[in-house]
Amino acid sequence: VRSSYSDPSTQYIVVLFSVLLFGRDFTTASETFIVDYFIIAIIYKKISEFLLKLQFIVTYIAPWQITWGSAFHAFAQPFSVPHSAMLFLQAGISFPLINKSSLTGSAIFLTSYVRPIKFWERDYNTRRIDHSNTRLVSQLERDLGADDNNLNSIFYEHLTRSLQHSLCGDLLLGRWGNFYVVLASDYLNCLVHIIELGNGLCTFQMRGLEFRGTYCQQREVEAISEGVEENEGCCCCSPGHIPHLLSINAMFSTRWLAWQVVQSKYILEGYSISDNLAQATLQVFEFRRVLITYYVKSIIFYTIRSPKLEEWLESxxxxxxxxxxxxxxxxxxxxxxxxxxxxxxxxxxxxxTRASFCDVYQEWIEFCCMKRTEQQATSATKTEPQDRTTSSTNVSKGPSPWSSTNPTPSPRENDKSVDSKNNNVGEVNNRRTIHTNRESTLISLLLALGLLARRTLATASNSSLATNVEFFLHGLHALFKGDFRITSPRDEWVFADMDLLHSVVAPAVKMALKLHQDHFLSPEEYDEPVALYDAITTHTKELVISHEADPLWRNAVLRG
Structure with a gap:
């Protein structure tokens, strides 16, 4: 039953031979159709397997497939004749046998023992490794390349989920070929093994992922994408070819390929990585200055926007x-x-100093406070009409047709509704205004956070912000992972509320990197406070900026 699902395209041949052989030729040997079908299925599988092995050997030892580039090759190639004869012998011995274990070396067909379909139905997903299931010391250590396998596994998982949505339908529409398909692109290659197919069911496995830059990926793409270059030859001559047909030499060389192109353009949702060399973008002092400026402005944005701002100011x-x-x-x-x-x-x-800090960031602080006030006023106007609609509905409602009692609210209930409405209005009207003058508590908080943020960056960079870009990148990477180390007694006040680090300083580092990348596309784009505020708001809502070991990053990639 499972063979009919795993290879349904050949079942009509098995049924046809079962009917013809035992219905016409060997009628006396027939043992019901089920037994006949079972015997013919085994014979057909063995013969087709033998023909495939012969085809592989002929393709493998064809003279035009052999390298003849030097005198050594011309001398050494004849010694491969015994090896070729051994391949034919092993193919003839192995095809009628059902081997349960390896008998000889792995380079000949006798070792290709039978594997049931269940053998291929395995889960090869790499175990997920991130900050949620690793020790803290391993997160803080800088071990480059230690998590490459974990990062590569997300490519498998992302492509597998994409194929789950489209593979079965494409197979039913005939867009794919046989049961081994190589997906090749300029960025990565992979092998898709279709294990089972039939009746709306598709079981597949993906393996052999090769990334751009490796020799295997380069050779596979070149071999699959190259066209027919010499289309004029016939043996040693060049008579040309018939229109719309290949020449004789091109026919043989194309026929002897071990693959065929099924689809030249196949769109599949994937995951890609673009490299931005941070060392080149931060080598100059001016670029580091821009990054730190965006760092402080992001801290101001997240502090003023935080719902705990009033609590911090009153602490x-x-x-x-x-x-x-x-x-x-x-x-x-x-x-x-x-x-x-x-x-x-x-x-x-x-x-x-306080004055120098205000000279640079005072305009941005006032703009963020103005936006906060506008958002609070907008939210207040949205809730007030709802209260008015509710009260007017209660007054206009008449007696219920399903009861004899009058549903008009009592004076005590009216007093409660009026009191609650007055309290809401009072909360809106009595909302405390946040002062932004130079002597205000808000300026003190933002100044202290700006100094703290830059000191943590210097601590992670071994106090070498202005000397070596390597130390600067090391510190920036540590903060990006969330490794904030408070070493100065002047910054210990932040322990009064750890949300200052979690919800203000930590996202500010990530947002500063994003704004710094945008700076190279348009250096003057964020000079105006309106553009900068809208950009930070949009990036916060639509982008996930995190370290690769953060579970949020993995979930965002898989969600697409």
């Missing part, structure tokens, strides 16, 4: 820790700050 622990930033002579003299990298660095004070 006594945070206010006490940031009190020193209100001093008139406040300046952060940390040596990691540099005029080449920090836009708010003040040369006269040799550090970052």
């Amino acid at each position: 006594s622990a945070i206010q006490d820790s940031l009190q020193h930033t209100l001093e008139r002579q406040f300046v952060d003299l940390d040596p990691i700050f540099n005029h080449n990298l920090d836009a708010d660095f003040e040369n006269r004070a040799s550090g970052i």
